[in-house]
Amino acid sequence: MKRQHSGFSRFFKSTPKTSTFIIFITLLNIALYNWPLFSFSLKNLDGITLNSLHTLLAVFAVIYLETALILYLLFLISRRLGKAVCVVLALANSLAVYFVVTYNVILDRTMMGNIFNTQYSESEQFLSPTLLVYFVLLGVIPAYLIMRSSIQKTSRIRLALHLVLTIVVISTFLWQSQSKWLWVDDHAKQLGGMTMPWSYVGNAARFQYSKSQENIVQTPLPDATFLSNNKTVVVLVIGESARAQNFSLYGYDRPTNPLLAASDVITLKNATSCASYTTAAVKCILSHHTPSGVFTENFEPLPSYLQRQGIDVIWRTKNWGEPPIKVSSYLSSGDLKQNCEGNECGYDGVLLSHLAEQIAASDKQKVFVVLHQTGSHGPSYYSKYPKEFEVFKPVCRSVELSKCTQAELINAYDNTILYNDHFLDQLRQTLAGIKDTSSAFLYVSDHGESLGEGGIYLHGTPYSIAPEQQLHVPFLVWMSPSFIDQQHINVDTLKSRESSTQANVFHSVMGAFDMRSEIYNKDLDMFGAASQP
Known part of the structure; x- marks a missing residue:
């Protein structure tokens, strides 16, 4: 040497x-x-x-x-x-x-x-x-x-x-x-x-x-009309690096979703992401067209569209990567921490801080909320949840994931899913507690995560060769009884859907608000497809 x-x-x-x-x-x-x-x-x-x-x-x-x-x-x-x-x-x-x-x-x-x-x-x-x-x-x-x-x-x-x-x-x-x-x-x-x-x-x-090459000025979508003026709140939770494979709601043999499993949350089968990294996936979630479509124009995303049509839009984030948006309220985790109490202020729980009060303060009949989580983002999975959610042990505490045993890595990751179960159940209770309001939430992860399968970790593998763990994502829906009645939803029909994608989000949110325009696609509206005559 x-x-x-x-x-x-x-x-x-x-x-x-x-x-x-x-x-x-x-x-x-x-x-x-x-x-x-x-x-x-x-x-x-x-x-x-x-x-x-x-x-x-x-x-x-x-x-x-x-x-x-x-x-x-x-x-x-x-x-x-x-x-x-x-x-x-x-x-x-x-x-x-x-x-x-x-x-x-x-x-x-x-x-x-x-x-x-x-x-x-x-x-x-x-x-x-x-x-x-x-x-x-x-x-x-x-x-x-x-x-x-x-x-x-x-x-x-x-x-x-x-x-x-x-x-x-x-x-x-x-x-x-x-x-x-x-x-x-x-x-x-x-x-x-x-x-x-x-x-x-x-x-x-x-x-x-x-x-x-992206247009600096976004092209406005066609103006919409509303079939009703019912008081409605819809929350979109954009998860981070959560893979369906580790959700007990999808058959995983560990109890990573004990609270949601005991609730009336609906698990949508065979849900897929349109990208393996955050920026592209979030853009897809908020887009009105399917990912297979070829569009040369940069259309306004869902939050901007709803805001321009008179809906009160609230964006709360502990993440980043969203396209340019115009909303009435944009709050980062730093903004939310200022009035946050409790031990979850450093985690995704900060997104729920005083959420009910902010919704109640809105003078609009229709309110749309986006909660963009940090979720299960690696490699330091152990840092994404409070101590009381470290149920699966021992956990990987190294960012060099290959140095951990597979069991330690899975334990740390599963704890993030367990904490997310708590987060979504808290959101469910928050929405259920809002009086005289129909409410619903949709939860979908931006993409999945590789945990060492085939020697691959994290995410971002080119889509054409990305492993299924990075593309198969959890997609959950919760609806209040009044929302089900208002939209005439057949719950069994919604549960029986064979597959769903992130392309369903835009049109399902439009359907939830009884909103119609030239770009509305009933085939992509999960609520419309499950409605009874």
Whole structure:
């Protein structure tokens, strides 16, 4: 190890030519930061054969070509610029490799969107000693050596010739390896999401470009009419990282929903999310069209639409990631904490603080409330519930989830579901206590969660290859007796629904308020579909 290290250091002290430096950095990038990609490739090839080695060499050639191409172009502009970019990428690569190895994530566009929309209060939960080790050994040390290195000045013409030669040689090899392209294409999402640094660099740019293409001004939806003016309150609870598999209401063998199981809450079967990460899922929940539809316009979301039609809209959040909304009351957990009492003010329970009073204070006949939970967001599941809800023990208390036993991880996660059971039952009691008002709540999680199945943790896996644990979500409905009578609901019909999606939310809320417009879809209105003539 000492000889290798001294040889590594000697290279940076030897004042190499620019082309030599680029070749060395390219190979170093592959060796230090792309070994998870080659490990994945080996696991998915048919053993160590000549055919497999040829495929691995083709993958190596692709990474080498794209890395060398970018570096040559940067150094053609400026040696200082090239070195600066190498330093930044070394630091960023060390962090990226840690997350790929620790949580088995794929750094595609959706995952980069997830990262950009993560607030510090959540990101700090990922800090760990192992992350620091990765950052120092794979980031700080290489970055320091790169900064200290001296590079011989090379003419731009010579550097350009080296670039052309590299492109010709490697492109020729890749052209002769066409038989391996099919395997690469079959695993393109995984390979593309693990190629350092171009996975996160390219997909970060793709995400930002897609954001820039969104219309700044939302297109208003058609005005609506109301079939009645009954006093009605509807609450939408947007859960976080809750998966149906761990709800006893869905057959899980642990009592994670004891209170809801004893109540008149309806469990909707086979519910699915339209995305595996929060921002896309929440946008889908609040959208009037199905996720399969192709829309070029950025329509106003459900809360803004209802507010503009005269409904009093209250948004309470302990999370983030919602699209731009215009509502009469927007309260963050920080706002709610100011008047909160009890031991749940640091948890989702803060969302219920003085909720009944705020609803009662409204002078509107129709009130819509959104409660956006922090729910079961990982990796620190143990921090998402008060101590009295730590029923399943022992629990995982590390953010490096693979270091916990599967039992400890499941215990911590199940405790978050148990606390959510308490939260939803408290909401049920709150709504049931509002006099002379028809009320209902819908609860649906934004997406599910992976807890180590197949070596995958958390969420955000590309939708096309996301495991079912990230897409099958709980979807619950509660209705007051007066709401059932008002809407003429056949409860058995609602219970017998074969499947539901997040696309049902928008139109079901419209149906609950007896609201009709050109965009109302009765087929997606669960209440309308269950109404009796």
